[in-house]
Amino acid sequence: MAALTTGVEHEQVIDVHERFYEFIRSFRDRSDSYKYRERIKQMITMGQKSLIVDYNDLYLFDNRLARLLIERPDEVLQQASEVVKEVVMTEAPDYAETIDRFYVRVRALPRVVPLRRLKSEYLGKLVMLEGILVRTTPVKEKIVKARFMHCTREQGCHRFDWPPEGELIGDILERPPACPICGSSGGTFRLLPEESKLIDWQRIVLQERPEEVPPGQLPRSIEVVLQDELVDSARPGDRISVVGIVRVRPDSVSKKRAVFDLYIEANHIEVSQKILEEVVITREDEERIRALARDPWVRKRIIASIAPAIYGHWEIKEAIALALFGGVPKITEDGVRIRGDIHVLIVGDPGTAKSQLLQYAARIAPRGIYTTGKGATAAGLTAAVIRDKTTGEYYLEAGALVLADGGVAAIDEIDKMRDEDRVAIHEAMEQQTVSIAKAGIVAKLNARTTVIAAGNPKFGRYLTNRTLADNINLPVTILSRFDLIFILKDRPNPEEDRKLARHVLEVHRETERIKPEIDPALLKKYISYARRYIRPRLTAEASKLIEDFYVEMRRMSSENPEGPIAITARQLEALIRLAEAHAKMALRNEVTREDAEAAIRLMKTFLESSGMDIESGRIDIDVIMTGKPRSKQEKLTRIMEIIEELESESEEGCARLKEIQRRAASEGIESSLVEEAIRSFRRDGIIYEKSLGCYAIVR
Numbered sequence: 001m002a003a004l005t006t007g008v009e010h011e012q013v014i015d016v017h018e019r020f021y022e023f024i025r026s027f028r029d030r031s032d033s034y035k036y037r038e039r040i041k042q043m044i045t046m047g048q049k050s051l052i053v054d055y056n057d058l059y060l061f062d063n064r065l066a067r068l069l070i071e072r073p074d075e076v077l078q079q080a081s082e083v084v085k086e087v088v089m090t091e092a093p094d095y096a097e098t099i100d101r102f103y104v105r106v107r108a109l110p111r112v113v114p115l116r117r118l119k120s121e122y123l124g125k126l127v128m129l130e131g132i133l134v135r136t137t138p139v140k141e142k143i144v145k146a147r148f149m150h151c152t153r154e155q156g157c158h159r160f161d162w163p164p165e166g167e168l169i170g171d172i173l174e175r176p177p178a179c180p181i182c183g184s185s186g187g188t189f190r191l192l193p194e195e196s197k198l199i200d201w202q203r204i205v206l207q208e209r210p211e212e213v214p215p216g217q218l219p220r221s222i223e224v225v226l227q228d229e230l231v232d233s234a235r236p237g238d239r240i241s242v243v244g245i246v247r248v249r250p251d252s253v254s255k256k257r258a259v260f261d262l263y264i265e266a267n268h269i270e271v272s273q274k275i276l277e278e279v280v281i282t283r284e285d286e287e288r289i290r291a292l293a294r295d296p297w298v299r300k301r302i303i304a305s306i307a308p309a310i311y312g313h314w315e316i317k318e319a320i321a322l323a324l325f326g327g328v329p330k331i332t333e334d335g336v337r338i339r340g341d342i343h344v345l346i347v348g349d350p351g352t353a354k355s356q357l358l359q360y361a362a363r364i365a366p367r368g369i370y371t372t373g374k375g376a377t378a379a380g381l382t383a384a385v386i387r388d389k390t391t392g393e394y395y396l397e398a399g400a401l402v403l404a405d406g407g408v409a410a411i412d413e414i415d416k417m418r419d420e421d422r423v424a425i426h427e428a429m430e431q432q433t434v435s436i437a438k439a440g441i442v443a444k445l446n447a448r449t450t451v452i453a454a455g456n457p458k459f460g461r462y463l464t465n466r467t468l469a470d471n472i473n474l475p476v477t478i479l480s481r482f483d484l485i486f487i488l489k490d491r492p493n494p495e496e497d498r499k500l501a502r503h504v505l506e507v508h509r510e511t512e513r514i515k516p517e518i519d520p521a522l523l524k525k526y527i528s529y530a531r532r533y534i535r536p537r538l539t540a541e542a543s544k545l546i547e548d549f550y551v552e553m554r555r556m557s558s559e560n561p562e563g564p565i566a567i568t569a570r571q572l573e574a575l576i577r578l579a580e581a582h583a584k585m586a587l588r589n590e591v592t593r594e595d596a597e598a599a600i601r602l603m604k605t606f607l608e609s610s611g612m613d614i615e616s617g618r619i620d621i622d623v624i625m626t627g628k629p630r631s632k633q634e635k636l637t638r639i640m641e642i643i644e645e646l647e648s649e650s651e652e653g654c655a656r657l658k659e660i661q662r663r664a665a666s667e668g669i670e671s672s673l674v675e676e677a678i679r680s681f682r683r684d685g686i687i688y689e690k691s692l693g694c695y696a697i698v699r
Contacts (some may be wrong), residue, residue, distance in 0.1 A: 014064055022089055023061045024051075040084065044092045050229050051084050051101040052268065055110065067347045067576040069106065073126035073245050079265065080104040100197065103228065106243050115208045115220045117261060120244045129264065130241045132403060133461075134221065135205035135386075135395040139231050142201035143173060143193065152187030152351040155670065159192070192356035193626040202231040203393070206242060206264075210369050210403060223263040230266055236383065236398035237405045237445050238522050239272040279366045279528040288522060289529050293587035302585055305516035305523055307360040310353045311503040311517055315605055319344045319484045320361050321600075323450050324408065324527050325584040327577030339432050341450040342577050343481060345414070347472050347610075348488025349461050354454035358410040364520055366528035367407025371400045373455075381411075382424040385438040401428045408450045415455035415473040422478060425451075429481040453482075462489050467632075468610045483574035484602060485610040529587070536583035538576065542596040546575050549600050556687035567607070575599045635669050639677045642688060648694055651675050 027529035029035040029172060035057065043051055054141045059066040069076045084102040109128035118129070151157040164174045178185040207221040224242055226233070251261045281289070292298060299321075306317040322342055329340035347355050351485050362368035371381070382399045401409050417425075428434050428447040435444045457463070458473045467487065470474050479485065507514050518526070538546075553567040578599035644665050646655035657678065661671045678695060681687045691695040 014062075016065065016068065016076050017083060019062055019065050020080045020083045021075075021086070021341070023058065023065070024083060027057055027061055029057075037087075040087055040091060044088060044095050047095075048229065049099050050105050052105050052107055054078075055106050055108050058106075059110075062160055070109070070126050072124075074124070076106055077106075087326040099314065100229060103267075107268050107270060109243055112241070114205070114212075116220060118222065118246070120248075120262070123262070123379070124246065126243065126245055126267070127264070128243045129206060129222070130209070131221075131239070132209050133204055133234050133236050133238045133240055133398070134207045134403065135397045136234075136236055137203045137393050138393055140201045141198040142227070143196045144199050146173060146198035147192045147195040149182075149190045149192055150182070150187055151190070152182065152184055155182045155184065155187075158182070159195070173649065181653045197226045202226045205395070206240070209239065209652065211363070211367060212261060214651070221560070223261070223300060224266050226269070226661065230269055233269050234271050235443065235445055236396055237402035237447070241270045241272070242266050243268040249568060252696060273275045277526055281525050281529055282654070285522075286529070289526050290587070292518065292522070292526060299585045302516040302523065302526075305518040305520070306364070307353075307357050308516045309507050309514050310356055310360075311500045313353070313357070313488070315602065316344075316346060316357065316486050319486065319602060320357060320452060321585065322578055322581040324361065324365055325454055325530050325581040326450055327580035329676065337432065338550070338573070339430070339431070339448070339449065340420070340577060340580070342483045342574070342581060343451045344453070345479070345482040345485045346452075346454045346488060347457065347462065347468065347485065348454070349490035350456060351490040352490055354646060355412050358412050358454050362408060362410040364524055364527070365408035365450075366524055366531065367402050368410065369407070370410045371405040372412045373414040373453075381417075382434045383436045383443070394485070396443055398445060399434070401425070401451070402434055403450045404449045405446045406448055408452060411451060411453040413455065414453040415458070422475060425475060426481070429478070451482075462487060464489070480570065483577060484606045485570075486606070487609050504672040534584045534589065534597060535588055536580050536589050536591045536595075538579070538591045539593075541593045542579060542591045543595055545596040546572070550575070570604050571603060571607075575603055578602055632673075635673060636677050636680075637675055638669065639664055640681070640686070643681075643695060644697060645683050652691070652694060654690040654696040657693045657695070660695075 022035045024040070025034075027034070027036055031630050036051065036053070039051060055066060055069075058069065065076070081102050082103055084104060085096060088099075088102065089158075106126065109126070109127065112130050113122065113127045115129055115131055118127070146162045147159055147203045148162055149157055149159050157288050158179075158181050160179065162180075164180065170557045173191075175189050178265075179187070179189075202225075203225050204226060204395065205221050206224050208219040210219065213219045224244060242264060244266040247263055247265050248260040249263060250257065251259050292301075295301065297561070299695065306320055316647050319342075323344045326342055327340035330338045332338070359370055362370035382401055384397050384399065386395050386397050387393070388395060424434070428449070429451060432446070432448045433444050434447045436442070446625075455472050455474060456472045459471070462471050468487070469479060472479075514521070550567060550572050575596075579591045580596040582595040583589075588595075639660065642660055646659050646663070649652060650656075657674075658695050660678070661674050665671065666675050678687070682689070682695075683696060687695045687697050
């Protein structure tokens with residue numbers, strides 16, 4: 001075997017093959033067991049062909065070999081692979097003969113190279129990168145050993161493998177310059193793909209994590225090539241660390257330009273399993289977090305720390321704080337997942353600081369993305385299949401909700417989304433997954449994301465004489481998925497206006513005095529700590545209180561069967577999430593009566609502001625769940641009955657609009673509602689216009 005020089009410090013000759021063989025045979029871990037011998041046995045049992053090596057172990061065994069691995073990974077990994085084959089030959093010769101090539105995969109390099117600093121100086125070296133997987137291609141097959149058929153008039157046809165033994169095909173498959181059997185360069189060479197050796201191949205795109213992108217700059221990304229066992233080991237939206245060799249390729253199809261792109265040939269991929277591990281919490285941080293949690297006013301201080309430059313809006317800030325902490329997600333034994341994320345919607349008049357609240361929430365969240373409904377297409381918000389202009393390949397690309405998996409997505413101007421975008425968000429908000437099936441790519445991606453959204457009223461300002469569904473351009477199916485909805489009305493009030501003016505003037509006059517109660521960096525770590533480690537459970541007392549509230553609200557509806565339904569099981573689940581989040585804010589592992597009371601208070605505020613039937617003055621959850629309060633539903637039913645009656649009475653077999661309006665007016669139903677009902681019934685295919693201004697029921 002060829003010996004390699006280290007190329008670092010003094011020129012030292014290392015027999016890589018011998019040293020690696022010794023490493024596998026003799027390295028013992030802390031429990032004094034032969035770690036890599038065991039791993040090879042396990043690899044054989046599981047039918048795998050990759051041996052995972054911890055870089056730290058290699059460094060402890062022989063630091064020169066470890067450094068050589070970083071500097072010249074191609075040669076070292078090739079020889080390491082041969083060593084593994086030798087060892088497997090001694091352990092299980094039958095198994096070794098069935099595998100063409102074993103791989104040595106290296107994990108946990110001592111240094112992570114930031115994507116932004118990956119330059120040509122790393123070319124040909126082994127590096128470790130961290131980021132978020134944003135795109136993947138479908139799995140393809142790549143030829144590593146081609147079989148050609150060479151035919152000449154003199155020699156006839158014969159077959160041979162290319163390239164010769166010990167070499168593999170790189171990115172480009174080239175015809176051999178001459179036949180290795182007859183030595184002739186003439187005749188015809190024909191590739192035989194079905195007789196060639198192929199391996200699985202996939203290209204992915206790794207992007208900088210959103211929270212690491214410097215303000216005002218675009219996120220950097222790099223292509224990574226996965227082969228063999230590595231393909232499909234990660235999905236778009238996953239946060240991964242990649243160990244691989246830096247390589248180059250022409251940046252265009254023509255290959256005539258002198259400009260090249262860097263890409264990574266992956267050696268090992270690790271998907272981050274821990275939530276929010278990008279926020280580093282030291283022992284000192286933990287002590288500060290624990291000390292802060294002992295403060296009896298910690299919740300008030302956290303709420304006061306949300307956007308301190310914005311005056312008022314205490315309940316909205318409280319809701320945002322609760323959404324940042326979130327409830328406890330649960331998975332039942334049969335695999336059903338109950339979401340713990342709290343979705344909040346703010347609907348308000350222009351100039352009520354909605355966008356600023358959202359931006360602050362995205363900034364303070366340990367994993368936060370801020371986007372707008374207008375700028376987010378279906379691809380930008382959920383996922384899409386797109387075609388690469390250079391290569392023509394199809395990619396599966398993750399959108400904002402998938403990229404913010406495990407964190408918060410702040411969506412401004414949510415009402416400006418196109419209809420097709422709105423369809424895609426339903427699944428993401430309730431099931432917390434995004435499914436896609438396009439261009440041969442079928443995938444389901446995780447989108448366990450808290451949505452904090454804001455929207456403007458449809459008519460410019462919020463009209464109090466209309467329902468919430470009438471005021472915002474959003475389907476009720478989306479509205480009903482929000483746990484809390486707040487309405488911000490800009491109403492002149494001399495006393496409040498003076499306070500607001502003084503606050504804004506103070507912010508402008510003495511900006512440096514506007515400081516949050518808790519330092520934003522510490523608050524971010526506090527939230528991250530709570531989301532990672534705190535799993536509060538409901539106490540009997542808190543459960544009883546929530547149960548009583550729910551039953552009492554339902555009892556009022558049950559007493560009057562014709563009356564509205566005040567609350568449903570969806571709000572009951574929201575109450576539990578809010579109570580859990582309230583407990584998390586104080587880092588408590590139990591949901592107490594105080595937490596349940598706070599959740600009920602917020603829920604009442606939400607129902608009284610958004611779920612109120614403006615005609616009856618009673619709470620009616622149908623205002624949010626169906627967009628029509630009970631009183632309106634009754635009137636619509638009556639209009640339908642009137643059409644039916646008039647149709648049967650009429651000789652024409654249809655009901656005239658004027659007749660419908662006259663009879664409806666005699667029962668106190670206004671003409672505008674009749675016109676709206678007829679438009680709605682026609683749109684839904686319930687009635688049709690039999691002749692001009694005369695309507696009949698579709699039967």
